[in-house]
Amino acid sequence: MSKGANVGLMALSEDATSVRVGLGWSSETGGGDADVSVLFLGEKGKVRSDADFFFYNNPTAADGSVQLLGKTPTDSGSEDRISLDLSVVPPDVAQIIVAASRDEGERFGDLDGLRLTVCDGAGEALLGFSIEDAGVESAFVFAEFYRRGDEWKFRAVGQGYESGLAGLAMDFGIDVDDSVDEVADEDPAVIPAQQTVSSGEERPAEALKETVETAQSAETAQAAVPVPAAEPAAEPAEEAPPQVRRPRTVRKKVTLPKVAKKSLAENDTWRQARLFPVPALKSDRERETRATSVLLSVMAQIPEFGRRLTAGFGAPAGRMETFAEVSLPHGDARKRPDGVIRVERAGKLWTALVETKTNGNPFKDQQVQDYLDIAARRGYEAVITLGNDVALEGSPLVDVKIDGRRKHKVVLWHLSWAEVAHQAQLLIRHEGVGNAAHAWLLQELLHYLQHENSGCHGFQNMGPAWVPVRRGIDDETLSQGDTRAVEVVESWERLVRQVCLRLGGELGQKVLPVQRVRRATDSQARRRELADVLCRDGRLGAELRIEGAQGILAITADLRTGKLRTSIEVPAPEQGYPLTWAKRLIRQLADAPADVHVQTLLAGQDDGPRGTLERLRPEPADLLPRGEGEITGFRLSLFKGMGSTRGNAESGFIRSVDDAVDRFYGTVVTPLERAPGRAR
Incomplete structure (x- = not known):
């Protein structure tokens, strides 16, 4: 569709009362991100209340009419998806605005392939709308759904805002409060909001049961307290106006609860009773x-x-x-x-x-x-x-x-x-569910899924082509165009997407594979190109964009050397002196493994000073170039031997990739995120 065009949904599909909207984008550099948002407007073109604003801090309507489904990788980049159930949208809602925004300082002009698509309830694509003229805008109204009698219609809008999500929201009547930099987990993004319970990453199920028991004990104790005799009524005090929290476009900071109390078990041989036992599963x-x-x-x-x-x-x-x-x-x-x-x-x-x-x-x-x-x-x-x-x-x-x-x-x-x-982790560890009993039940489900006997561990096998391809690389008999290499590339892509799901669930943040591709690149053609690289260089590579991280986490599996390399490039600070930068970086990595490799990145040069933390800790100045050279950043890398088998056993390749990513993120990336002065 062209900008300004409109169409009735019923003319496109008989199943258009429930639609899925997707906002996609791509980038040849692999960088960049965007977030969708939805606004309900009344007859006057303004929201009825602040609760009509659905975005990353308020992703779901209570009646299910709007659900932000989150981002998913596509062959040409990423797509952020929305589910709209038009049959339950309140009758006084005249328009539904579909918008997108980027973080402060980022522009839509830096993204390629900006496109909105609409699919019906059966998943069939109905229409698409592309924005070709994006520039300095940091927010866009992509489209609107609006009523005409009993029918819903769609209009392609394409209106940009340089003032970001907050400016867009205020333009439609939202009273935005972005006066603070961090929003506690207990502070709802919009009122009214559902009370939620989060179990926390390190909080086991018994802590949740203890929460329920404590609440029940408190109710019992309150009921047992004698009610004092009534006293003469005092003059009614003037009521203070209610404190109404306004929506905040600043992302909520999740505060994990404290670790639960020590178990009451006498020793480690005592096993907690599980809601879903799995040891007896055999076939x-x-x-x-x-x-x-x-x-x-x-x-x-x-x-x-x-x-x-x-x-x-x-x-x-x-x-x-x-x-x-x-x-x-x-x-x-x-x-x-x-x-x-x-x-x-x-x-x-x-x-x-x-x-x-x-x-x-x-x-x-x-x-x-x-x-x-x-x-x-x-x-x-x-x-x-x-x-x-x-x-x-x-x-x-x-x-x-x-x-x-x-x-x-x-x-x-x-x-x-x-x-x-992934979805269970997000709910119980980061976003919260309706009550403690539900959180405990999800914790039990997660324990079941992760148990070795459940068979529900996700992608577990690199496929029958894995061993022949590795042998072909070792003895240099693998030729470009070999279809087995394409099969290995597909298995590698599945593994990378699963790593993103697992890590994103544990962190409660978006983790997506970076696709450095041209717009409208055919998926099979792209995989054939990667397969040729595998045949020529013997390497599989991937990049992960982790929300809050200081750079892109890169993974390289070198099948010739049997080594896995995880790395991240950290930009140099805008102010200060190079020696101060080097000392601060080494100090931030005080608890990182001694075999972490650090390399200085120089403008226009491929080879800067490098060394391991073991050598650099007493001499951070060794990271400074001896001659001319502008420091643009530092590359941190960690090497690990890869598994030899195709499966997920202790010696398997899949397990070694999981372990390498976990170790690198926990010991290298996390200390950089927590460093003073760095945004998390």
Whole structure:
């Protein structure tokens, strides 16, 4: 669509009451980020109240009409997604503004491929709108949905703001309060807000149970206190005006609670009783059955969690019920999908069949095809595959055919166990859920998913091409164009995306793989190019953008040397002297491993002074160039031997990548983030 154009949604799809909006962008440098936001406007073009502002500090409407689904990597960069259920938008909302913003000092003109897309409830793309003339703007109104009688229409807007998200919000009547730099976790971003409970990264389940017990004890004690006799009423004091908190576009700072008290167990052999025991699981069938039942039951009991997992699949926000091992007719036989998810909203039902795999087992094409046919005949909306693999664009996990002649559309979606664990971590450790009991239940689910017997550990196998490709690199017999190298590149991409999910869940911050690609690059062509690099250089590489980090975290797997390198480039301070910079950097890394490599980056030069922390700690001046050269920054690197096997065993390549990233982030990146004067 062109700027200013409009169209009625019902003219595009019969299933346009629930839509998914995506804002995508790309960058040849791999840098840059943006955040979506949504505003509800009344007839006068202003918000009805500050609660009509949905953004990163207030991502979900209580009625489920708006959900910010977060960012996801795409083949050409990143996409930030929104779920809009237009059927439950309050009747006094006349317009829905879809906007995006960048952090202070960043401009949209530095991003490429700015594009908004709208998909219907079945996941089919309806329209797109690109912004080609972005410049100094730090916020944009991309589009609006507006009512015309009983119909919703879409208009491409493309209006920019140099005043950022705060200026955009105030233009629509939001009373923004950005008077402080940090917002405590207990301080809601917008009023009214739901009270939440966060378990904390190091807070085990018993601490949550203790919270519940303490609250119950307090209620009991309060009930037991005698009520004193009434005293004569005093003159009523003049009531102070209520304190109304205003929305803050400054990102909330998550404050983790203190570590729980010491366990009451007599010794380490005492094992806490678990809600979902896993030691007895032996066969793959037992794992699949147990994992499906456990997950679906938790989704039904914790609305925030169930809605988080299904909103991206087009499910409405409503009452959810889940079922396991349901028998459904299929021709002369009966089929038994692992689970069924059903959501009811305003008398309408949304239904999805679920097929589960654990322990790295692959999906069977014909089995998934049968479920798609059953869903189409029965009027169900979706089939969801749930397994260890991470889905990639242009590389489907199952080969099925969808009959386009059928009026009723059924969509095939994929959900990885890594995504399930990621969403559970975000809720209980960083964002919070409705009450302590729900937080404890999610903690138990997370413990189950991470147990070695559950089979739900996410992507676990580099595939059958891994060993032949490594051997071909070792003996120099691997040629460019080898299809096995493309398979390894795809497995590497799945692994990197899973690392992002796991690390992002633990940190409570966005972690995305950096895509340094040209706009509209074909996914398979890009993977073939990377496969040729692997054949030529014997290396796999990736970069992770971590919110709050001082730079891009790079991972390089050198298959020739068997070494993993994790690194980050830290820019030089804008003020001060080079020797002061070097001393401060070494001081910040006081607890980092002695074998961390530090290299000085010089403008226009590839090779600056370098050394290990062990050598540099007594002599930080060794980082200074001996001759002419402008210091632009420092590169910090850590090397580790990589696993030899393709799987996730202790000796496996996947485990070694996880360990390398965790060690580097915890010992090198985190001290830099916590250093005085650096924003976290």
